[in-house]
Amino acid sequence: MADEYIWLMCDETPHDVLLTDPGARVTDVVQVVRRLTGLSLWRSKVLVTRAPVVVLDHVPEEDAAAAVSALRDAGAHAEAREQQEPDPYWS
Template sequence: MADEYFLLVCDDVPYHVVLTDPGFRVMDVVQVVRRLTGLSLWRSKILATQVPAVILAGVPQEDAVAAVSALRVVGAQAEAREQQEPDFLKH
């Protein structure tokens, strides 16, 4: 049986929140990452210091923008990126 893949077109395109630079206030960024992801303090610190890192994946645009704003408030550089179409769907 052949595998078939379908691309669902939704109103909301999923976004990734990418931390590109934690800045000088790393522990403040770690606390924000912890609050956003629900990870432990240790895992949040690892995620915040190994950049670029995807903090949130596949979230709605409003949530991505709010997360980027929270990270920027504490001095980090972050961006919201549209989730790319998987390679197997490209023609």
């Protein structure tokens, strides 16, 4: 019996939200990260101080854009990156 592989295509490619620099208003950025991730205040602060770091991963494009906007409004430098599709031959 031959094995058959099916490659499923999603309509939407997941995105990652990357915090590149917290900026001058670190406390405001920590509050936004806390709201976005649901982490505790302490863990949010640790995450922000380790920038550059991925704050959210595998989120839809609209959610990623909203998160980047909220982080930028708080004074941070952030961007949304489209995730690379895995190579079906190497996975």
